[in-house]
Amino acid sequence: MSLMTSAVLPPHDLAAACGAALDDLRARTPLVQCLTNEVTTNLVANALLAIGASPAMASVPGEAEELAGAAGAVLVNLGTPGPDQRSCVGPTVAAAAGAGVPWVLDPVAVGALSVRTRIARHLLTERPAVVRGNASEVRALAGFASAGRGVDALDGVDAAVPAAEALAWLTGGVVAVSGPVDLVTDGTTAVRLAVGDRLLTVVTGAGCALGGLVAAFTAVTAPFTAAVAASTALGLAAERAAPHARGPASFQVALLDELYLLTGDDLAARVASAQRVEVPA
Amino acid sequence: MSLMTSAVLPPHDLAAACGAALDDLRARTPLVQCLTNEVTTNLVANALLAIGASPAMASVPGEAEELAGAAGAVLVNLGTPGPDQRSCVGPTVAAAAGAGVPWVLDPVAVGALSVRTRIARHLLTERPAVVRGNASEVRALAGFASAGRGVDALDGVDAAVPAAEALAWLTGGVVAVSGPVDLVTDGTTAVRLAVGDRLLTVVTGAGCALGGLVAAFTAVTAPFTAAVAASTALGLAAERAAPHARGPASFQVALLDELYLLTGDDLAARVASAQRVEVPA
Amino acid sequence: MSLMTSAVLPPHDLAAACGAALDDLRARTPLVQCLTNEVTTNLVANALLAIGASPAMASVPGEAEELAGAAGAVLVNLGTPGPDQRSCVGPTVAAAAGAGVPWVLDPVAVGALSVRTRIARHLLTERPAVVRGNASEVRALAGFASAGRGVDALDGVDAAVPAAEALAWLTGGVVAVSGPVDLVTDGTTAVRLAVGDRLLTVVTGAGCALGGLVAAFTAVTAPFTAAVAASTALGLAAERAAPHARGPASFQVALLDELYLLTGDDLAARVASAQRVEVPA
Numbered sequence: 001m002s003l004m005t006s007a008v009l010p011p012h013d014l015a016a017a018c019g020a021a022l023d024d025l026r027a028r029t030p031l032v033q034c035l036t037n038e039v040t041t042n043l044v045a046n047a048l049l050a051i052g053a054s055p056a057m058a059s060v061p062g063e064a065e066e067l068a069g070a071a072g073a074v075l076v077n078l079g080t081p082g083p084d085q086r087s088c089v090g091p092t093v094a095a096a097a098g099a100g101v102p103w104v105l106d107p108v109a110v111g112a113l114s115v116r117t118r119i120a121r122h123l124l125t126e127r128p129a130v131v132r133g134n135a136s137e138v139r140a141l142a143g144f145a146s147a148g149r150g151v152d153a154l155d156g157v158d159a160a161v162p163a164a165e166a167l168a169w170l171t172g173g174v175v176a177v178s179g180p181v182d183l184v185t186d187g188t189t190a191v192r193l194a195v196g197d198r199l200l201t202v203v204t205g206a207g208c209a210l211g212g213l214v215a216a217f218t219a220v221t222a223p224f225t226a227a228v229a230a231s232t233a234l235g236l237a238a239e240r241a242a243p244h245a246r247g248p249a250s251f252q253v254a255l256l257d258e259l260y261l262l263t264g265d266d267l268a269a270r271v272a273s274a275q276r277v278e279v280p281a
Numbered sequence: 282m283s284l285m286t287s288a289v290l291p292p293h294d295l296a297a298a299c300g301a302a303l304d305d306l307r308a309r310t311p312l313v314q315c316l317t318n319e320v321t322t323n324l325v326a327n328a329l330l331a332i333g334a335s336p337a338m339a340s341v342p343g344e345a346e347e348l349a350g351a352a353g354a355v356l357v358n359l360g361t362p363g364p365d366q367r368s369c370v371g372p373t374v375a376a377a378a379g380a381g382v383p384w385v386l387d388p389v390a391v392g393a394l395s396v397r398t399r400i401a402r403h404l405l406t407e408r409p410a411v412v413r414g415n416a417s418e419v420r421a422l423a424g425f426a427s428a429g430r431g432v433d434a435l436d437g438v439d440a441a442v443p444a445a446e447a448l449a450w451l452t453g454g455v456v457a458v459s460g461p462v463d464l465v466t467d468g469t470t471a472v473r474l475a476v477g478d479r480l481l482t483v484v485t486g487a488g489c490a491l492g493g494l495v496a497a498f499t500a501v502t503a504p505f506t507a508a509v510a511a512s513t514a515l516g517l518a519a520e521r522a523a524p525h526a527r528g529p530a531s532f533q534v535a536l537l538d539e540l541y542l543l544t545g546d547d548l549a550a551r552v553a554s555a556q557r558v559e560v561p562a
Numbered sequence: 563m564s565l566m567t568s569a570v571l572p573p574h575d576l577a578a579a580c581g582a583a584l585d586d587l588r589a590r591t592p593l594v595q596c597l598t599n600e601v602t603t604n605l606v607a608n609a610l611l612a613i614g615a616s617p618a619m620a621s622v623p624g625e626a627e628e629l630a631g632a633a634g635a636v637l638v639n640l641g642t643p644g645p646d647q648r649s650c651v652g653p654t655v656a657a658a659a660g661a662g663v664p665w666v667l668d669p670v671a672v673g674a675l676s677v678r679t680r681i682a683r684h685l686l687t688e689r690p691a692v693v694r695g696n697a698s699e700v701r702a703l704a705g706f707a708s709a710g711r712g713v714d715a716l717d718g719v720d721a722a723v724p725a726a727e728a729l730a731w732l733t734g735g736v737v738a739v740s741g742p743v744d745l746v747t748d749g750t751t752a753v754r755l756a757v758g759d760r761l762l763t764v765v766t767g768a769g770c771a772l773g774g775l776v777a778a779f780t781a782v783t784a785p786f787t788a789a790v791a792a793s794t795a796l797g798l799a800a801e802r803a804a805p806h807a808r809g810p811a812s813f814q815v816a817l818l819d820e821l822y823l824l825t826g827d828d829l830a831a832r833v834a835s836a837q838r839v840e841v842p843a
Contacts, residue, residue, distance in 0.1 A: 249534040259809075
């Protein structure tokens with residue numbers, strides 16, 4: 001499998017690359033070092049295990065950066081930026097960047113809250129491979145006006161397109177906007193993914209889990225493919241989980257089970273049916 | 282629907298007001314800003330989503346108070362008062378009080394442990410709309426001798442009545458004591474609620490989830506109604522969950538599912554059957 | 563029931579003692595004070611409730627040590643050594659040791675990460691009743707070369723025998739090494755336990771839950787018996803949970819349910835069939 005690192009694959013190849021990436025992830029079980037948040041860290045860890053990665057949640061100064069340089073990928077989730085995280089997020093991201101380890105930024109509630117907004121903007125200079133957020137977070141991070149309220153996206157994915165493109169140009173990376181339809185863009189080409197289930201919005205940390213999955217995939221494939229593979233994997237697992245669910249908690253249980261049961265072929269087929277590529281004029 | 286803010290509704294109206302409050306909560310999805318604890322924060326967030334609120338867990342100085350003034354309600358759970366929480370709990374409660382946002386105090390393990398006991402007593406001057414605890418916590422917070430051990434209530438609800446009344450008079454608010462039979466009092470009139478299931482005692486954080494639900498209801502109704510609605514909602518969900526459970530973990534899953542499935546009519550009917558009002562002589 | 567505190571029981575008596583310890587635990591519901599980690603603290607608390615103990619997660623300086631001296635047992639899990647834990651772990655362990663309360667060390671990811679490795683080595687002078695870790699953690703803690711990577715054990719249980727024996731001699735306590743086959747040693751006599759299910763490796767915190775169970779059992783029985791009882795209880799619950807599971811999340815739910823349903827007789831019978839004692843020559 002040949003992977004391009006800075007360009008987007010044509011639709012058929014993208015679907016195949018996503019399926020191959022999942023098989024690869026399971027074969028290699030990359031270590032994903034996570035600075036994450038206290039509300040959802042257990043779910044993120046379990047989502048990483050279910051997809052085939054090995055999660056590490058070292059968030060203490062001196063340890064976080066130690067692991068970042070040796071990991072397959074790094075996740076920075078700003079949901080609860082406590083004292084240790086505020087101290088070590090800079091060195092951790094610098095260690096990842098310095099070692100060529102891809103890192104993913106999940107700017108939880110950026111825009112609505114000031115401390116994390118300053119941290120997130122500062123981190124952009126270290127060029128995240130992928131920024132993953134909802135429409136309000138992506139708009140706010142790019143400096144656009146945002147209607148976000150805490151972790152809720154009150155802006156639609158369409159409203160985030162210019163901001164996502166601007167962010168992608170600024171970082172040289174990929175931006176993934178999650179919503180009823182997900183959007184992945186590198187600033188030039190965008191893919192929309194019609195996949196998922198409404199119950200994802202009543203489970204705390206579904207977005208955080210997606211951030212973790214994106215990071216896991218960046219350890220084995222190019223950022224654009226990683227973002228598409230992760231978004232579709234979570235969405236497909238949600239679609240398969242919904243019939244097993246009586247409500248949000250049984251849905252979450254089934255969601256993790258289905259992530260675990262997903263195969264590369266399943267994922268490739270669903271990427272093929274979910275994607276709508278928008279090539280620039 | 283007409284709501285009284287400082288008096289207790291007669292039984293029939295109270296049941297109807299609880300049902301209407303749930304419908305209202307679902308229609309308005311109020312933001313509930315939570316300072317909560319690291320053991321149970323995920324469960325509290327999921328309980329809030331299940332009942333129809335929008336949880337925010339901003340616990341960093343500078344952010345916690347930022348959100349408190351703009352939220353529909355604020356929850357302060359003292360289960361693990363870490364360094365950031367110790368710094369920001371005072372300003373957060375002051376911001377809520379200053380903006381007229383109702384706030385709820387959950388004095389987890391107060392009495393048994395000294396740091397949180399001092400914090401909790403100090404916070405009382407900011408007049409919580411509702412204090413929600415078990416009998417031992419309520420006794421300890423009111424300055425009565427308590428047999429509490431960690432988070433366990435070793436005192437019965439009856440033993441907490443004078444303490445609950447004293448606390449209600451001190452704060453000008455409502456006190457909700459949870460146990461095999463729940464008690465809600467404003468210092469003058471008390472309602473007892475015979476609702477719930479014994480499995481609630483083997484799930485960590487069931488009390489914390491109740492604190493979150495009380496806060497959510499205070500965003501849409503008067504404190505007394507909010508405490509009755511939340512206690513009955515959790516108890517009714519527990520009763521419906523028990524037949525689906527093989528043990529405490531499947532019970533917790535079913536409990537959140539049932540909270541999500543609860544309707545205003547369900548809740549009104551169960552309040553009507555569960556309540557026993559004690560009017561002062 | 564007569565319990566020896568410094569020697570190992572013969573096989574038949576060990577099985578019976580484990581069963582009796584579980585009955586005892588349920589009758590006495592000992593308070594287990596836990597310094598644990600933010601990824602898995604909810605699971606540890608629920609596992610303690612399921613087995614019949616009363617968990618407390620007081621991790622604030624001033625409170626942690628307050629509770630340690632009054633608890634039935636203390637757990638120190640170093641998975642996320644945040645600022646408060648770094649401050650209070652020393653005084654907590656000293657309070658336990660000073661009061662004769664048994665304490666259990668779970669050296670999560672020791673070896674792979676520097677801050678916790680220093681903390682763990684320092685704590686050994688306070689003589690933990692049981693050290694519970696995977697093979698890589700036990701090797702690293704004893705000063706042997708380790709292939710550990712984050713929380714993954716990349717060394718087999720056999721490779722940890724000399725390190726486990728050395729640690730047991732150093733601390734005067736018991737060392738429990740978990741893996742496909744668990745090992746419990748006091749430095750002289752070892753028991754191997756062939757019990758468990760592979761799905762335990764895809765649930766985050768299964769090892770942490772085991773650390774909690776070991777601590778709970780030390781409140782009611784001798785350390786060697788405690789380690790055997792806890793390892794077998796978790797392994798047997800896993801065996802019973804597996805047929806109910808579609809994947810790792812439904813497995814975790816069933817695992818906690820089965821811990822709750824376990825009886826003393828069940829446990830005694832499984833210890834009898836799982837154990838292989840190695841008496842020194």
